[in-house]
Amino acid sequence: MSFTKFSNSQQLIDYISKNSSFFSTDADLVTEEISDGNLNYVYRVKDNQGQSLIVKQTPPYIRVIGEGWPLTQDRLRIEHNSLKLTTERCPEIVPEIYHYDSDSSVILMQDIGDHHNLRELLINRTKLPLLADQLGSFLATMKFYTSGMGIESTDHKALVKNSQNPELCKIHEEVFFWDPFCDHERNDINPLLRETAEKLWADNELKREVAILKRRYMSDTEALLHGDLHTGSVFATSDSCKVIDMEFAFCGPAGFDTGVLLANFLLNYCGQANLPGSEEQRADYQAWLLNTVAALWQSFSQKLSQLMQSHNLDPSLSNASYQQWYLQQLWQDTLGYAGVEMTRRTIGIAHVADLMNIEDPAHRAESEKLSLKIAQMLIVNRREINDSLQLAEQIRAL
Amino acid sequence: MSFTKFSNSQQLIDYISKNSSFFSTDADLVTEEISDGNLNYVYRVKDNQGQSLIVKQTPPYIRVIGEGWPLTQDRLRIEHNSLKLTTERCPEIVPEIYHYDSDSSVILMQDIGDHHNLRELLINRTKLPLLADQLGSFLATMKFYTSGMGIESTDHKALVKNSQNPELCKIHEEVFFWDPFCDHERNDINPLLRETAEKLWADNELKREVAILKRRYMSDTEALLHGDLHTGSVFATSDSCKVIDMEFAFCGPAGFDTGVLLANFLLNYCGQANLPGSEEQRADYQAWLLNTVAALWQSFSQKLSQLMQSHNLDPSLSNASYQQWYLQQLWQDTLGYAGVEMTRRTIGIAHVADLMNIEDPAHRAESEKLSLKIAQMLIVNRREINDSLQLAEQIRAL
Structure with a gap:
């Protein structure tokens, strides 16, 4: 599994258009990095209608430290698996998942920014x-x-x-x-x-x-x-x-x-x-x-x-x-x-x-x-x- | 995994000759079924020099009941795995393994018939x-x-x-x-x-x-x-x-x-x-x-x-x-x-x-x-x- 971090907004936007129909095709999208944990990259992507979603990407290392501290990307599979199981029993308690991609280590999910x-x-x-x-x-x-x-x-x-x-x-x-x-x-x-x-x-x-x-x-x-x-x-x-x-x-x-x-x-x-x-x-x-x-x-x-x-x-x-x-x-x-x-x-x-x-x-x-x-x-x-x-x-x- | 039970002595002997060099090639081998648990087929194979080994074969069912009670053949992998791990730490307490074959569900092992x-x-x-x-x-x-x-x-x-x-x-x-x-x-x-x-x-x-x-x-x-x-x-x-x-x-x-x-x-x-x-x-x-x-x-x-x-x-x-x-x-x-x-x-x-x-x-x-x-x-x-x-x-x- 080779890892490519989204290195600019356009890459992020292209990825979303290709893998989800969440936004309308002519939407004008804005991205912002909101990573606040230590491990992962997290972005919010918004259109001008007030719609938004969250992109979470797990690098094969600890984000705040870098490649010097490797960490399994399997953590995203674990997270996705748990989110899915929780959705089956308690859908109201987890963000909705829109897309999961183990190759790119990316999850697209509901923006719970109102919480x-x-x-x-x-x-x-x-x-x-x-x-x-x-x-x-x-x-x-x-x-x-x-x-x-x-x-x-x-x-x-x-x-x-x-x-x-x-x-x-x-x-x-x-x-x-x-x-x-x-x-x-x-x-x-x-x-x-x-x-x-x-x-x-x-x-x-x-x-x-x-x-x-x-x-x-x-x-x-x-x-x-x-x-x-x-x-x-x-x-x-x-x-x-x-x-x-x-x-x-x-x-x-x-x-x-x-x-x-x-x-x-x-x-x-x-x-x-x-x-x-x-x-x-x-x-x-x-x-x-x-x-x-x-x-x-x-x-x-x-x-x-x-x-x-x-x-x-x-x-x-x-x-x-x-x-x-x-x-x-x-x-x-x-x-x-x-x-x-x-x-x-x-x-x-x-x-x-x-x-x-x-x-x-x-x-x-x-x-x-x-x-x-x-x-x-x-x-x-x-x-x-x-x-x-x-x-x-x-x-x-x- | 298709299962073929050894249906006669010759099949058993051919299998052993093909998969082990335990017996000399010109040995005159005698087989006997000694199954005494409920689950598996067990045979003893002897030459005329007093050398012998044990063949254990696990069918995809319980032996004493037959195909009406299916049982996973994974049990042989489990057994082999445990025998191997035990051999590493306590070699004297388990029979020696001569050959393991997951396709045919067969283990050849030491005859402990003197015990x-x-x-x-x-x-x-x-x-x-x-x-x-x-x-x-x-x-x-x-x-x-x-x-x-x-x-x-x-x-x-x-x-x-x-x-x-x-x-x-x-x-x-x-x-x-x-x-x-x-x-x-x-x-x-x-x-x-x-x-x-x-x-x-x-x-x-x-x-x-x-x-x-x-x-x-x-x-x-x-x-x-x-x-x-x-x-x-x-x-x-x-x-x-x-x-x-x-x-x-x-x-x-x-x-x-x-x-x-x-x-x-x-x-x-x-x-x-x-x-x-x-x-x-x-x-x-x-x-x-x-x-x-x-x-x-x-x-x-x-x-x-x-x-x-x-x-x-x-x-x-x-x-x-x-x-x-x-x-x-x-x-x-x-x-x-x-x-x-x-x-x-x-x-x-x-x-x-x-x-x-x-x-x-x-x-x-x-x-x-x-x-x-x-x-x-x-x-x-x-x-x-x-x-x-x-x-x-x-x-x-x-």
Whole structure:
């Protein structure tokens, strides 16, 4: 597979005309590069009638670094595969795909530019009353219908095979589960946090629990995951919600997706303690965040319970007491993976704006310390936190 | 792939001459069919110098049933792949492969006819002092070097993909984890055991635990397993031990192999209570069996610990406290899967000679009831049995 990057607008426009009938043939098209992740080239192409689409192209390397850091282009196949499967079950939660071309490593898809990035919405204290239910329902549906409960076990195994994503999983095995738990050169640590980080690196109980979570991340293939479901991968309006960037998708433990998502709400919670605004505004929004976390889990677990009771293909997994155990296990995994995501977003290589937007390093360190405290509680005490209400209580008490 | 069964000796001999230089060209060869499993055709071919080899051919159906029950021939690729990987790490534990031919679905391999089937050896109360260590060491080595601890995680994922065995796994998902736990038409139950079986089918706690074990069987891919490691798949002499029949191999939870093996020693233990012989002979052999189970676990866990400490490629899985947790988890899985295997061998579709050789149905029922009692204890109480000594104590107390 040889790679040719679109080197000017005309090439992009020619490609679209040749491969899609989205625009009328005489449309006057304008292109703009809007790449904001680290890995890919992303463009918006518009006509003068207000119609637009998105072009995503994956180079055989990491975009922000260049050819010096090669990265499999298979990530676009993975993303396309996951988008397609999600479209079958939850069409409203993903952009529409117009064209996929593995030779040129290009996807043409719906422009969701009317939606806003959820991380920014949270930083700006936007309340979205439908969000928890939209995300909970999406996660439960996809989890169920890509696991051995919702599809035949032979189909599940075919999905596991087709969704293998070893290179991108390997990145996460390192940056989630190793770097932040030792003095790794890739880490990026606020100097005021150094002492706290050093204590963390010496905590063998914490490291054992992270290893337990990592073991499951590496070998459990129960359901197709988004694989990187932070709030930067979610776009929303007051009544709609879209999930993008599925290139880290793979069949893994379901609690990884719910955990990463939950963690990003909690990272915002920690940020809110020191982001600008009155104390009342911040406290009010923190309360909304904890309620949203609880509502998300409620929506997710209720929908999943419903599906397990009504659409389970495997009679031996229909035992009510098993399903109760299963949800409890999933909740504990969720808390554990949330703790790992919070740790890596605080002292690892990839920080989040929810904390980084706090300009004063001392104030930022306060929020960062809160994040590490919550993370540690989630990882080490996850088996003692019974439900989302108790979780909220324990976070408030820190 | 069209299938042509060897329909006479000459075809078999021609095939061997064409594909192997094992025999001298002027050798006078004699063939005999020795198929004794359910699935495949197996032949021994000998010359008049005492040299011999084994021919295994897999038809696209179950041999004992015929074309009416199709079965993937991919099982021979799976077996060959596992034999090859085992040869790399534990050459002494598998027959040597002389030739593999996926088009004709044929393997030519070493004749291990000087070894005896372990199930028969146990029924005849043979003591094999080296056996526990040979099997424990084999299991630990293969488990380690096919998991994300002993090989790179990307290589592990390639192995998972290459070792997928959906059709044969599906058979085990049903006959291990479902049939024996409900009133399934495939079950085969001693009428004197019917009441006991009915109680078992009403035991929701037991069924929950079986579902937990099944969930892991279906989705955990941590290591390459033999997949059907009962004592009929092991052949031994006083100083050597060979493992065959790897067509059920797949990447699954390591405790499944250790559990199935342990179960088959315990099934023999139950059989010994009512097989012919003096009380002293039987008691003496039962004691040897429990010692062997303990020695097998000791050998397995010590070898695995050693490898985890000295050859672990993943520093985040090197934490001593994690490794201790991991072995404990593996022990509990082993007990759980052992309980499932004992149940299915007692009331499911595939019985074992250790129990079936007891001619009197009432005496057989006694041994079968003991088997179900031990099985239930292993499944439900596995988290409370700390080690192999405590296991032996609890079994003796039943």
